[in-house]
Amino acid sequence: xxxxxxxxxxxxxxxxxxxxxxxxxxxxxxxxxxxxxxxxxxxxxxxxxxxxxxxxxxxxxxxxxxxxxxxxxxxxxxxxxxxxxxxxxxxxxxxxxxxxxxxxxxxxxxxxxxxxxxxxxxxxxxxxxxxxxxxxxxxxxxxxxxxxxxxxxxxxxxxxxxxxxxxxxxxxxxxxxxxxxxxxxxxxxxxxxxxxxxxxxxxxxxxxxxxxxxxxxxxxxxxxxxxxxxxxxxxxxxxxxxxxxxxxxxxxxxxxxxxxxxxxxxxxxxxxxxxxxxxxxxxxxxxxxxxxxxxxxxxxxxxxxxxxxxx
Amino acid sequence: xxxxxxxxxxxxxxxxxxxxxxxxxxxxxxxxxxxxxxxxxxxxxxxxxxxxxxxxxxxxx
Numbered sequence: 001x002x003x004x005x006x007x008x009x010x011x012x013x014x015x016x017x018x019x020x021x022x023x024x025x026x027x028x029x030x031x032x033x034x035x036x037x038x039x040x041x042x043x044x045x046x047x048x049x050x051x052x053x054x055x056x057x058x059x060x061x062x063x064x065x066x067x068x069x070x071x072x073x074x075x076x077x078x079x080x081x082x083x084x085x086x087x088x089x090x091x092x093x094x095x096x097x098x099x100x101x102x103x104x105x106x107x108x109x110x111x112x113x114x115x116x117x118x119x120x121x122x123x124x125x126x127x128x129x130x131x132x133x134x135x136x137x138x139x140x141x142x143x144x145x146x147x148x149x150x151x152x153x154x155x156x157x158x159x160x161x162x163x164x165x166x167x168x169x170x171x172x173x174x175x176x177x178x179x180x181x182x183x184x185x186x187x188x189x190x191x192x193x194x195x196x197x198x199x200x201x202x203x204x205x206x207x208x209x210x211x212x213x214x215x216x217x218x219x220x221x222x223x224x225x226x227x228x229x230x231x232x233x234x235x236x237x238x239x240x241x242x243x244x245x246x247x248x249x250x251x252x253x254x255x256x257x258x259x260x261x262x263x264x265x266x267x268x269x270x271x272x273x274x275x276x277x278x279x280x281x282x283x284x285x286x287x288x289x290x291x292x293x294x295x296x297x298x299x300x301x302x303x304x305x306x307x308x309x310x311x
Numbered sequence: 312x313x314x315x316x317x318x319x320x321x322x323x324x325x326x327x328x329x330x331x332x333x334x335x336x337x338x339x340x341x342x343x344x345x346x347x348x349x350x351x352x353x354x355x356x357x358x359x360x361x362x363x364x365x366x367x368x369x370x371x372x
Binding site: 072203 | 328329330331333334335336341343344345350353354357361362363364365368369
């Protein structure tokens with residue numbers, strides 16, 4: 001059995017799959033492979049995470065590779081899946097080689113893209129390029145000036161999520177167009193971009209949604225501009241990635257980063273505050289995952305005190 | 312852990328796999344991951360850390 005994937009949630013999928021195979025005593029019958037466009041494992045579209053551990057500042061690929069090696073999960077990185085057929089996937093490597101891999105079962109995550117909305121003005125003219133980036137996400141108050149990786153700044157990222165074309169349009173959470181990636185963009189000799197897209201789901205989406213909702217409320221009450229900000233370069237994120245669901249034998253990777261978008265002007269050495277950037281694997285993470293699950297549902301049902309539960 | 316009970320063949324040689332060059336946890340590290348007293352402490356510690364980050368992220372909004 002082989003598994004072809006992109007990244008993020010599929011990280012949880014692959015380690016949980018391995019956990020279940022082991023729990024059911026059939027692990028020796030399956031070969032599990034993780035295929036990704038990341039330059040290194042543990043990039044997660046955030047250019048990796050550096051954290052203090054055992055007297056060293058260690059990059060996240062060390063931890064991710066360690067987890068995979070421990071679970072006997074093989075990995076293929078720097079690869080772009082071009083085509084999938086029943087039982088076979090075709091991919092291109094960063095070196096430009098065309099390769100293929102066979103599988104009995106595969107899970108593939110397609111790249112993020114917008115829903116492909118078309119926009120027209122009153123005269124019926126197509127204004128889609130003014131409102132949306134080519135990938136379908138809405139352009140907001142970010143700096144979209146094309147510039148090389150070396151010149152990317154944390155402050156290129158949006159703060160209000162207001163459309164640059166229309167004041168009454170906002171794109172919260174996954175809907176806004178990022179000004180650029182976070183991970184270094186890389187291309188194969190054939191011109192295929194092979195790198196991970198930045199994450200925006202989970203905690204940042206919830207915080208952005210809240211800021212946008214408050215801005216819209218204030219604008220409805222007379223403010224002429226948005227009043228609340230939620231820049232991903234000013235907020236942290238906590239993520240719990242399950243690595244096996246069992247209340248006593250399960251584990252999960254608990255990861256925190258601050259800020260999400262590395263800010264090398266504020267944190268010249270690593271781009272992030274290492275006091276608030278950590279990661280560890282253990283049963284505690286699984287318990288936190290269960291706790292978060294119930295807290296989110298409680299909040300979603302607007303039960304008493306729901307607003308006290310943070311995003 | 313993989314490969315420890317497999318019969319040796321040239322093809323199954325451990326150092327032919329990428330995982331051979333990765334950092335691996337020692338027995339005590341793996342044990343602590345599910346050792347209840349340690350994990351109860353980590354549960355409290357990680358939750359506090361996450362709450363601090365959430366509070367800091369909300370500052371000035």
